[in-house]
Amino acid sequence: MKFDLTLALADRPGQLVRALEPIAKNGGNIVSIIHEREKPAEGYVPVSLVVDFPSKQNLRRTVNDLRSLGVSIIKSEEIVETTRVTLILIGKMDLKKLVETRIEDARIVGFEVSTPTSNEACVKLELEAPTESVNKALEELKRLSKEENALLISSI
């Protein structure tokens, strides 16, 4: 599991090495590290890390260890990989109902309606969902479009 871990380190030699030690001890594998020296604030420098931990428990232990060392944590959250899919829906459907319906963990990030020349509406949707649940979201949307008697055109 990948986590975004951003720390505020005192702008003094040796602080970074000190902060990395609890990460290694708790089984974290550092994927990337950005030392944002151009953004110092009141003697502190933000350091953004992407760390691969075996579980959330390992992250929690690391955060506790860092705090006991006096390191301030700006952010510690899981990075969820998302996928965007484009879809088109055609039919005499209730657009409001469609937009308001919660589809799994998916978010509608793009929405375009064509100028109708017939009584069938045509909507393009861009959905963003966690990669692992994108197929479930599509299945749910397929079910909904069937209920609404609409034609769902998904991307290959």
Add this chain to the structure above:
Amino acid sequence: MKVLIIGFGFIGRDLARVFEEKLALIKQIDKDFRVIGVSNSRGYVYDKGGLDLWKLLKVGELSEYRKGYRSGGSSAELIEKSAADLVVEATPTNIKDGEPGLSFMRIALSRSIHVVTPNKGPLVVAFKELTALAEKNECELLYEGTVAGAVPLFSLVRECLRGDRLLRISGILNGTTNYILSKMYFEETSFELALKEAQERGITERDSSYDVDGIDAACKVVILANAIMKREARLEDVERTGIRGVTQEAVSLAKKSNYAIKLIGTIERELEVAPKLVPTNHPLCVHGTLNAVHLETDLAKEVTLVGYGAGKETVSAILNDVLTVLRKRRKA
């Protein structure tokens, strides 16, 4: 090798012409190659010494060939009595029960006569039975022309991807719907108008539902699933949505976002034929009457084949299948 052409319509005639045109090439593999019989639903001509194909191509009806004509003689009778080595089965497709082609193939294969066919019907209805019959009687059953016409799909998988495991096949398997959707994409015509134009150009089946409701593509999905993915699929296993509901607005909306709408057949865990958004830079995004098949495998990863899927180009696939049988027999 003694060959029969069963069905003397558009494809049968075209094959007879190509046999004549490519005779020198064919004779390099088999100097005894000859077509000894040709049949249609009204009768057959038979000459064990070999028919004069040029003469046959000039006649409107088989009866006008005169020599060896048997009015009312059935194709089954011709296969049974002719002692042929290879039958090219080119009767019209019937996806309900596969007949009459299915019976002709059964008769031929059970007598160890090789079969080459572009006829989808029998393979959709009885793929497993026919392939088992061919295996049992140690003869070939080749059907390259049934899916994506001239595109050498089955040959490629058979000869060049022997060690690969096929994970997914997707493709544009019907040229007519691709023609209609391409018209809608480039000329912004309505579905109805594009269909009418396709009908006027003679590229739709007599019953246009066969094309636009995805039935033809679904038949090809079944053959691909059974032949390449080793499934036991039937036509009713394919979840099928045609292109009647695709509006001009939808095509334009897709185009604005760099997608084209195409009728795509997919064989993965599920079998499906449905209109899909295809990115315009994807290899499957081909237009006009072209077909395209995208193979995803464990080793080669992705292979895409593009070509003409119906009409006169299909003869290329039939000829190659015939040459494959000749070559195999020579080796044996």
